[in-house]
Amino acid sequence: MKAAVFHGPKVGLRIEEVAVPSAGRDQIVVKVAACGVCHTDLHYIEHGVPTFKTPPIILGHEASGVVADVGAGVTTFKRGQSVLIPAVLTCGHCVFCRMGRENICANMVMLGNHIDGAYAEYVAVPAKDVLELPATIPLQEACIIADAVSTPYHAVKNRARVRPGDTVVVFGCGGVGINAVQLAAVAGGWVIAVDVHERKLEWARSFGAAHTINASQVERVSKEVKKLTGGGADIAIEVIGNPRTIEEALECVRIGGRLCVVGYTKEAMSIVAGKIMFKELEIVGSLGCRPLDYRPLIRLVEQGTIEIKRLVTHRFKLDELPKAFEVMHEGVSLRSIVIP
Numbered sequence: 029m030k031a032a033v034f035h036g037p038k039v040g041l042r043i044e045e046v047a048v049p050s051a052g053r054d055q056i057v058v059k060v061a062a063c064g065v066c067h068t069d070l071h072y073i074e075h076g077v078p079t080f081k082t083p084p085i086i087l088g089h090e091a092s093g094v095v096a097d098v099g100a101g102v103t104t105f106k107r108g109q110s111v112l113i114p115a116v117l118t119c120g121h122c123v124f125c126r127m128g129r130e131n132i133c134a135n136m137v138m139l140g141n142h143i144d145g146a147y148a149e150y151v152a153v154p155a156k157d158v159l160e161l162p163a164t165i166p167l168q169e170a171c172i173i174a175d176a177v178s179t180p181y182h183a184v185k186n187r188a189r190v191r192p193g194d195t196v197v198v199f200g201c202g203g204v205g206i207n208a209v210q211l212a213a214v215a216g217g218w219v220i221a222v223d224v225h226e227r228k229l230e231w232a233r234s235f236g237a238a239h240t241i242n243a244s245q246v247e248r249v250s251k252e253v254k255k256l257t258g259g260g261a262d263i264a265i266e267v268i269g270n271p272r273t274i275e276e277a278l279e280c281v282r283i284g285g286r287l288c289v290v291g292y293t294k295e296a297m298s299i300v301a302g303k304i305m306f307k308e309l310e311i312v313g314s315l316g317c318r319p320l321d322y323r324p325l326i327r328l329v330e331q332g333t334i335e336i337k338r339l340v341t342h343r344f345k346l347d348e349l350p351k352a353f354e355v356m357h358e359g360v361s362l363r364s365i366v367i368p
């Protein structure tokens with residue numbers, strides 16, 4: 029089969045012929061319908077963030093597909109079923125899994141990071157992590173639920189805890205951020221979306237943002253937010269992973285408000301500690317999504333409350349994968365998917 033194999037930052041990605049994986053006892057093999065192209069892949073390819081498994085490794089962690097083979101111990105899936113593979117697989121027995129917080133599992137395994145991912149025609153995964161998809165959801169577009177929709181779902185619902193009437197500022201309107209906008213609006217939030225690309229701000233408005241701010245055209249985003257909200261937003265969500273933006277997001281939060289950090293950076297940020305105390309600020313992180321959140325999320329997509337079709341702006345064949353990263357750089361895509 030064809031697969032996009034990462035050989036480390038010097039060589040990068042190569043489309044190669046590799047063996048089709050076989051199903052272990054508790055695994056299924058999924059024929060990949062589509063795999064979303066995520067900014068995380070760029071971290072490995074361009075920014076020197078190491079993958080857990082030493083390359084070569086097949087990248088891709090946002091996949092949907094059809095069950096092609098079933099391991100001897102699997103009773104829950106049949107060949108031909110449509111499925112979604114969560115980006116991160118959990119152990120189920122560590123202390124965090126047992127607390128119901130599987131998304132911070134101590135033994136988490138990520139596709140295209142710890143194990144071979146889904147920029148390939150087939151991928152083998154443990155059956156226990158896989159979710160069945162209803163036939164009414166378009167199978168290719170459904171792949172983006174696995175990360176671009178599920179990550180902000182957990183952030184908005186469980187970590188930022190957006191309630192009806194909350195004012196919510198979202199920094200970054202890319203593939204994940206646009207869904208933070210959409211989900212915060214669905215949760216009843218009054219959403220202000222922030223980005224530097226006018227096209228993305230247009231999309232944000234069409235996905236439920238009440239207001240948008242082009243950060244490149246204002247002196248301070250926090251000043252604008254304070255004007256719009258009369259003193260600061262109830263909640264700020266940062267989906268970029270830039271320490272300066274995270275600082276600015278915290279500046280946007282009102283007294284007693286909450287900052288939720290979804291973007292990843294390895295760099296330090298600086299905050300005046302006294303502000304956290306004196307303003308009773310809450311700063312929370314958000315990582316991935318718990319397995320139990322996938323079913324209600326799929327239901328919301330099925331009933332049309334959450335839109336996915338319009339989020340997929342670009343489609344590529346496997347050997348066109350480099351083009352998907354180009355459009356990501358240009359800021360002209362919301363989500364690209366690769367169809368092996």
Ligand SMILES: [Zn+2]
Nearest residue numbers: 066067068175
């Ligand atoms: Zn991702």
Ligand SMILES: [Zn+2]
Nearest residue numbers: 119122125133
């Ligand atoms: Zn665990």
